[in-house]
Amino acid sequence: MRNKSARRIVSFILAAVVVLPTLAGMTTKADTPNTPYDVTFSLGSKETQVCFNWMSPSKGKAQVQIAKTSSVKSGSFPSNSTVTGTATATTATNGGLGNASYTDATTGEYTNKATVSGLSLSTKYTYRVGDGTTWSSEYTFTTGNPGSGFSFLAFGDPQLGAASSNANAAIKHTSLADDQAGWADTLKKATSKYPSINFLFTLGDEVNNYTDLTAQQNEYKAFFTPDSSAGYLQKFALVALEGNHDEQLGKYYSYHYNQPNRSTLGETSNNSVNNNDGDYWFTYGDALFMVLNANNYADTAAHDEFMKQAVDANPNARWKIAAWHQSAYSEASHAVSSADDSTQITFIRQNWPKLMDKYGVDVVFEGHDHSYTRTYQMYNGLPVDATKTNLVSDTKGTVYFTLDSGSGSKYYDFQSTAVHTFSSLFWQQYAPTYSYITIDDNEFKIDTIRTDTGDSVDHYTIDKTPLAPASSSQPDSNSTVTSTPSGRSSSSAGNIDTGDSFNGSIPIAVSSTLGILVLIAIAAALIARRKQKD
Amino acid sequence: MPNHHIKPILKTAGIVLALCAYVAGAWFFSRSTPYYNITNMSGADRISYEKARVLSIDYQDVGPDKTYRQMQTGTQTATIRILTGEYKGQAEKIKNGLNYDSNYLLSPGEDIIVSVNTAASGKTINIFLYSPDRGPWLYILIGLFVLSLCAIGGRKGFRSVIAILFTLTSVVFVFIPLLYRGASPAAAALAFAGMTAVVTLLLIGGWKVKTAAAILGTVIGVAFSAGVLRLFEYLASLSGYNMSEYDTLLVISGHSGMRVDQLLFASVIISSLGAVMDIAISVASSVNEVSSSDPLAGAGRLFRSGIRVGRDMMGTMANTLILAFVGGSLNMLILIYAYRMNYFQIINSNTIAIEIMQAFSGSLAVVFTVPLVSLTAAKLLTISSCRRNGVPALPELPSPPGAKEPVAAK
Structure with missing residues (x-):
């Protein structure tokens, strides 16, 4: 039988695999096995594609063996099940931050990337990754069939390694192990309650330490493998994005993920080295996901151009969902004017929603503030309707979610001095939460649940009339201006002397009155002085 | 006399020389490259803030907010015309949202500041309203202040302007760079306070005994409040690590060696310096007046008169500091009131605790400056007045007939 011969071949290969490295060991270094770690896979541009990524201590062939679980017999894969990708040495900005004195250096690891296409829908697959010799454990995942709707779980900053013991938290975190246990607990509860979800979504700050490479490496391991026996992140596709903590070591973030349709638009730069962390998009069902990098917050033009490309490539997307890290609308510590990143947050709140308005984005997911905020439907920086509700139908505008800590590693307090005009619901009970989202043609539904009790924190539904055209906020071309030199460019236009600014009639009146009054006062004072002297 | 002519020239030359040295030193000292590029943009993407003029309002739908x-x-x-930068002279259309985050009603002819952000391809440019062009109005306000100070204050007013200029420039070009480069903030603040006191009081009070007394009093007063502050910082467990921006400052300190923990101390010293100088020169002046009207008044009498004047002032002056704190945190106080926050929570919060520390250790310095200045002024004035009069410095001597006016009076 074909199966038997295939098995024979595989066992031969396996035997070779065991013998060869011992031989190779004579000439090359083989004292440490090239065991893969930080194994993860992301959704591809289509539902039939997945993109694998893993790290390894030395350079190998970067191979994925993947087959329908039904055809993998006692650990041996069919012969045509190997996909080879690329292995690249990784670098990190040593010391973190875009400081001119810091430079990129190799970290002694390799990133392995391989994309697998042509998968069947609603099918269980088994895979393992490795270098053709040393393999990871075997994992299984099931592809979705999002034509009839799909679901996913979203988490705010897991931030493994923050270990910030908040005085109000019931479960105090004082070590990376605590954060790891919290992360594993959330994943366990969420995935056992919703086992049929199609992917996991984390909203940045997957790791914490941004100055010490070794610390961050350990945090990545804890993030990707919080519980090695369960393999949550190897069982479900992961959509991750870059937070401010992940960004600081430069390119190092990008070596941990294999993201589809990644653009150079929106990427950040440390010391003129581009970080390969630009915006990316993917579709799932009839939803278009646009994942933006808010570390490059001021460059709205780049994000604008990226979103145009993504929307143009998917003109029929029924739902448009955007996600980024630094929350535009939240009510905890990062939202106050004295926050260390207040310039950035204020800029994002004032300007990024203009892009959401322009492209008719339905839902935005954000993190960064380790607390939960749901806004009203927002348009033009204002609530469309400031009535508290859990259900909207065929509404205008965008709803913004700021998600709470997924691991319990850190919480931020509610800030009474922050802006609250946009908020429909705020929640901070110092417990980790996760959000369960379902999307089909006509309904978006989110249920946010606290991990410790399983109670619902918030739920919200957006309905769309069946067969109606997608929620159409007309692109308003006004906020983006294509560079068209105006016909008249008079020589006076460039003058910036202050006299130039008094064009309005009211300011002239006010300033001249004020000026005259002051001159009179000065004259009076001078006369008085002169008289005194006399 | 020829001497009469040479002296002012020498004096002027000396001042000019000192000024040049100061400017050169400040310029050299304050040069630094930005710590890092906070916008983090890649490639040829760029953002700048430019001036523009509103040509016309093409559409408007503005009314009272629903809530x-x-x-x-x-x-x-x-429609705006960009007046500076890369797109200078071009007319562009912008959308201006009036909402809770940005709320400016534009009118034709008005000058505004816009952020102009270009993606590397050059295909996408985002032009967003940043603010009205406030610069000219701020300059006018400053101009009015300077003019008024000179007109009403005369020569003294002009000297005050110079003193303010000195204080501002030494903050920007000397004090801040010193802190940034990792000098001890406590030492830098005390040195800065001393230097500012010397220059400001000399400029305003002139080269006189009362000035010396005021300077001495200020320096000792500040040093005294520094001691108190240090003690209570320790007791109340407050330091620069409790200030709001400390997280970012800490990251920067890793690069520049800045001492974040002592920044609170420095900020409190600086914020109380003005009031301390104020009361010091006032008390010294009044003691000087008494001494000049009664040249043989003894140190004891001068001291008592200084204390009497100071008593009237210390209340209002301490109030000045406390009111400055109220003004600076008015919004926060309203919120505390509105939310009926818990007493323990309020009194122990970093911000409130720091504000109280700042207001009261500064006020304490004001209170103690009164006897200090009275004492130094009384001592120095009796000594100098006696020396001028050729009389041994003994208190309560009957005044000799025809005694000359003391130094301070012309």
């Missing part, structure tokens, strides 16, 4: 009736919200579409 907060006193606020105007809505949208405007405006």
